[in-house]
Amino acid sequence: MTDAGKWYDVVVIGAGLAGLVATHKILGAGRTVLCVEARDRVGGRTLSIETDTGTIDLGASWYWSNEPRIHSLLQRLGLGSFPQSLAGDALFDTGQEGAQRLNGNPIDSPSLRFARGAQSLPLELASLLPEGSLALNEPVEAITVNEDSAQVVTRTRRLKAGRVVLAVPPALAAASIQFTPALPDDVRALAESTPVWMGGMVKAVAVYRTPFWRRHGLSGSAISHAGPFREFHDHSGPDGSPAAIFGFAPSSGLVQGENSVIADAFRDQLVRMFGVDASDPAKIHVTDWSAEPYTQPSRQLGANTSSYGHRLFRRPIYGRIHWASTETAPSYAGHLEGAATAGILAAQATAENEDALRGNPAPLVRP
Ligand SMILES: Cc1cc2nc3c(=O)[nH]c(=O)nc-3n(C[C@H](O)[C@H](O)[C@H](O)COP(=O)(O)OP(=O)(O)OC[C@H]3O[C@@H](n4cnc5c(N)ncnc54)[C@H](O)[C@@H]3O)c2cc1C
Structure with a gap:
């Protein structure tokens, strides 16, 4: 395994809508960020394909008039709707x-x-990222929180960061990523009992x-x-x-x-x-x-969505890991609007207590 040896202010895991929105926000705040994605494409649960006669959506397809963040993203990216x-x-x-x-x-x-299909949103966001800020085909296997940093281990390298944004459905993260120290019991129980929306x-x-x-x-x-x-x-x-x-x-x-x-x-x-x-x-x-192994864990999940937007999802894990998938959003959870909301909130949270964490030990106490 190669050690990239480079420090990132934030590593974002997952290039679905939540992860890409978070990545842009963090870059906009002038910080260094790398978004690592397991699949060979961006967009997660959005998947639009071209047919002979136009685009169809095999994942998300709708948004609604009361969803301000999707409206504003479409406007800023110059994407149309009907x-x-x-x-x-x-x-x-x-x-x-x-x-x-x-x-x-x-x-x-x-x-x-x-x-142009729901995936046009993440595709456009990805195309606007500076070179070197997005890596595809890099499933994250482990996250270790140390005194002075977090280490993110992908299939091919070890990355060092101040903060980690986990833009992956919580149940999938709990099932497929090894955390050291282990996730606190209440966080693990919450993540495991949170179904993947439409998964x-x-x-x-x-x-x-x-x-x-x-x-x-x-x-x-x-x-x-x-x-x-x-x-x-x-x-x-x-x-x-x-x-x-x-x-x-x-x-x-x-x-x-x-x-x-x-x-x-x-x-x-x-x-x-x-x-x-x-x-x-x-x-x-x-x-x-x-x-889809990067959407739904193999373990059977319940259907109860009452844990969506739970307050524990807003609390950083060991001071350094922030949740950001749509299931964690305090509003519009499950929707694309929820993913955009969760991405923005996670990006903002990574800037909190920045000085306290830079060069200082992270509080390795259970939240
Ligand atoms: C069939 C279907 C229909 C839907 N219809 C609608 C709709 O009409 N309107 C609507 O608003 N919403 C709809 N949704 C929900 C919508 O698609 C989601 O809310 C949204 O796409 C979630 O974005 P996200 O970034 O939170 O998660 P995801 O899109 O799931 O992104 C997570 C990303 O993390 C990556 N990943 C996973 N594990 C790892 C790992 N170990 N390392 C690195 N990367 C990893 C995944 O590959 C993925 O790219 C639908 C979903 C489905 C499946």
């Missing part, structure tokens, strides 16, 4: 007598979509040649109690291109690693609800987020 298509009737599928047509669309609330879900997107459901006065939204996919939404581009519908299914109802089987189940449900026009999609894209 309203989620809501017009038409929704469907309710009990499996008893086929899908029931509802009067209007009570399923969707007004929301906005990202013109147990499969998202499938069916791309069609035309948004045929609109011709029949349907919105593309549906709730189903008759198959693995529970909810469906129009996922078409601003002018109906690409024409697409997406669905969410809990991964517990599906076989991991069988994406073609999952795609078939998705298409069968679409045909049951939307008719024969749905039987011939140009392509079905499937992402099982529960099988």
Whole structure:
């Protein structure tokens, strides 16, 4: 293992939205920072892909008008948006007598979509970072807090820093990173019991040649109690291109690693609800987020989100480690807005008690 031998004021772990927002904030305050990311891409739970007819989202896709930080990020980055298509009737599928047509669309609330996909936000943030401040393909394996610094061990090197921002879902950090000293008992229990938002879900997107459901006065939204996919939404581009519908299914109802089987189940449900026009999609894209080792720990997690934004997430661990994933945000936890909020708060926290920590022992007392 090579020892980088270089001191960073802050090492940020994870280049999802939270980690990248934190990295920019820390750089903006004139401090040295390195953001280390396990995957070969930035964006974490945002994943946008280009199809022949436009962009689709296999992770997050919406934001809402009451989310100020996402609005401001889009404005500053010069990224466009468009309203989620809501017009038409929704469907309710009990499996008893086929899908029931509802009067209007009570399923969707007004929301906005990202013109170039949700991943355009982290991609733009990453592209604006100075060279040398982002490292991909570097999963962090261990963090050690010493008297005078924190050491972050990745697969290939050992980094030395004053502070660490942990922009990784808490349950994943507790399961996959070795902490020395060990995480305090209350912090470990909290992290382990905090589910990864949407980490147990499969998202499938069916791309069609035309948004045929609109011709029949349907919105593309549906709730189903008759198959693995529970909810469906129009996922078409601003002018109906690409024409697409997406669905969410809990991964517990599906076989991991069988994406073609999952795609078939998705298409069968679409045909049951939307008719024969749905039987011939140009392509079905499937992402099982529960099988992503840098999103969801292998251990089964509960579904109780009451620990989101817990006050313990605001307390630095051993004076040097700060939480920053969306689950830790005091507001909008789970959403992209929560990730941006958590990134900003963590960056601010890394500047607190700076002098006390520089060259002085960190308080190695349990918080
Ligand atoms: C299917 C799906 C649909 C969603 N829909 C919406 C939506 O419509 N609107 C909305 O607001 N939110 C939505 N979300 C939630 C949204 O995606 C998240 O709130 C947001 O992306 C979380 O950002 P984050 O930076 O906190 O975490 P993440 O995006 O999970 O980023 C964590 C990063 O840490 C990296 N990492 C993990 N372990 C390590 C390690 N050991 N070393 C280094 N790096 C590591 C990961 O690779 C990842 O890049 C959805 C999520 C999913 C999965």
